[in-house]
Amino acid sequence: MPDAPRKVREWTRRYLPAELLGTATALLVGLAAHRATGEVAAAAAAGAVAENVGYYGWFAVRETRRHLAARPGRRARAAGRAARDLLVEFGPAEALDSLLARPALMYAGGHLVAPVAAGLLAGKLAADLVFYGCAAAGYELRRRHLDAAPGPPAPERTTGGPLP
Numbered sequence: 001m002p003d004a005p006r007k008v009r010e011w012t013r014r015y016l017p018a019e020l021l022g023t024a025t026a027l028l029v030g031l032a033a034h035r036a037t038g039e040v041a042a043a044a045a046a047g048a049v050a051e052n053v054g055y056y057g058w059f060a061v062r063e064t065r066r067h068l069a070a071r072p073g074r075r076a077r078a079a080g081r082a083a084r085d086l087l088v089e090f091g092p093a094e095a096l097d098s099l100l101a102r103p104a105l106m107y108a109g110g111h112l113v114a115p116v117a118a119g120l121l122a123g124k125l126a127a128d129l130v131f132y133g134c135a136a137a138g139y140e141l142r143r144r145h146l147d148a149a150p151g152p153p154a155p156e157r158t159t160g161g162p163l164p
Contacts, residue, residue, distance in 0.1 A: 011132070026048065029049075030044065032046070064078050065078075067081045089141075092134055097130060097134070106127065
């Protein structure tokens with residue numbers, strides 16, 4: 001499969017900045033919550049929410065800008081198309097990851113690998129592989145079917161001058 005290395009580089013360029021931003025926001029907000037409350041549970045919950053905000057926020061801004069570049073001035077449509085694209089790309093991956101793969105793999109890792117921290121990390125990395133495998137498939141599906149689909153023609157813009 002000669003195309004595989006190119007695809008892996010493309011996916012890495014796509015997902016790595018969001019992964020780094022999500023991780024940074026998780027740590028910053030999680031540590032702030034722990035400092036404010038002294039509770040690990042509060043830190044974990046705040047960090048998990050912040051990670052999703054950072055991660056998906058990166059893509060929401062990026063995809064909205066991409067759609068705006070194609071049709072300037074159509075903000076609502078650009079935001080709607082970005083949401084659609086992200087749902088196709090990440091919806092199934094996030095559902096599988098959150099509801100099944102990540103909890104099961106981190107649980108298994110915590111029991112099978114010592115020390116527990118190493119097992120949890122191993123489970124997290126295995127879950128990341130499942131997540132990104134599904135997300136990359138969603139991305140390719142979206143690129144093939146939604147990005148190629150022509151939208152309705154943009155309305156003619158007028159300068160407000162007199163009609164001919």
